[in-house]
Amino acid sequence: MIFNVWKDIQNKKVQPVYLLVGEESFLMQETLRHIVQASLLEEEKDFNLSVYDMEETPVETAIEDAETLPFMGEKRVVIIKNSVFLTSEKKKEKLEHRVEKLEQYINSPAPYTIVVFVAPYEKLDERKKITKLLKKQSVVIEMKSLSDDEAIKWMLNVAQEQRVELEKAAVEQLLVLTAGDLMAIHQELQKLSTYVGEGGIISVEAVNLLVARTLEQNIFDLIEHVIYRRSKEALQIFYDLLKNNEEPIKILSLLVTQFRLILQVKELSTVGYGQQQIASTVKVHPFRVKLALQQARLFQTEELAHILMELAEADYEMKTGKKDKQLLLELFLLKLFKND
Known part of the structure; x- marks a missing residue:
């Protein structure tokens, strides 16, 4: 599922509202990177990319930004982190979120803005009206651990992006040495790609030579x-x-x-x-x-x-x-x- 969404985003098929749910932080970071990269030019990010933390800022502030026309560009991206109002968690802080303002926006999102809700939680409160509405009106992407087949497919894609080849034995050994940790795999693949050079082949010998054992x-x-x-x-x-x-x-x-x-x-x-x-x-x-x-x-x-x-x-x-x-x-x- 997540690879299909990434492919759509890379093909500029970006949707107005996304909801990223789950505790796999690396997949969360990569999805956000794909969305920003597909939506904004590098020089536009200073003006049209905003990040709000819902543990520090009320959601209506982020929504007001989402309703603002982009400056010197066609799109605006608003990332809403720690969307705690979608969970049953009780926070000590007295910060209140006017979710009715959010509901209005979700029902009629700005055509020039991509809003991404980041919910790094195991589960949301499905009883809440706002949770139901957001799940219905957005592209929901689950951030959960990849299966072995998915992890291998992703590794091969990363190697392809780096313009190198991965031997089957190297894939398996890299999974073993990193215990399947995606962040560690990504870092090691970048190091190995630099080592073998463009057009090179990452062998199991190279993995054993360069990847440190934890x-x-x-x-x-x-x-x-x-x-x-x-x-x-x-x-x-x-x-x-x-x-x-x-x-x-x-x-x-x-x-x-x-x-x-x-x-x-x-x-x-x-x-x-x-x-x-x-x-x-x-x-x-x-x-x-x-x-x-x-x-x-x-x-x-x-x-x-x-x-x-x-x-x-x-x-x-x-x-x-x-x-x-x-x-x-x-x-x-x-x-x-x-x-x-």
Whole structure:
């Protein structure tokens, strides 16, 4: 859906009112960029682009601006951020919004203005009259995590814009190293495109060379080595993390987070939940769920529960200072291999 809207916008098929809903901030930024780019020339932005924050400014002020003729151009763009009046949230501030003024505008928008309502919330209050009206009269775009296929399609489009090619293996490795984070993928693709140059091919070797592994990714790899009983490789990652001054308690915390996720996705998949449903339920990115599902198949539920108990005990001993922090983690890893 979002790619179709982007395509229409890029083809100058811009609508008078948009409503962007959801918590995927990168998609929100990209959609706004497409709208502004398609509507205004660079030199027009100073005069005809306005941004209002509804936590600081009443909505009627933004609407008055939307009704004002553009200056030295054909179009005006008004971005209305944090449209809290569309939600059930109760704010401490005494700022009141005259939504009746907004209702009038939505029913008869100015032909020379593009108004974009930004609602970075999981859901809106569907009971409100203004929410119903806005959803009916605007182009609604949901800002939610992309599926694997959508993410790959988007990555290939970005590569095409940069005039480079992406190998299939490079796509998959980039998804793994970034855990599907769109902002990180975009930044890394720009870096990789500069590295290979126009007309170049981004290979998996280039991705491994230039894309830094996050602490979370190192923990994922460590667990992967544990699963396949590669003790040497697992311990090597652990010692490398310590050399990079990563705190043992932070490493322990991430181990707990990952093993808990593996247990959650295993239990949810057992009762028939799909990848997207699991991601929504446990509130993590779908790609992280996909990776956790792969690991979950290699554990028994009882084994995962036992590992989490062991980690809880290590956490207690670490925080009470009963044993050396590094030694506790080493003993935990060695115990995992001993259980083979």
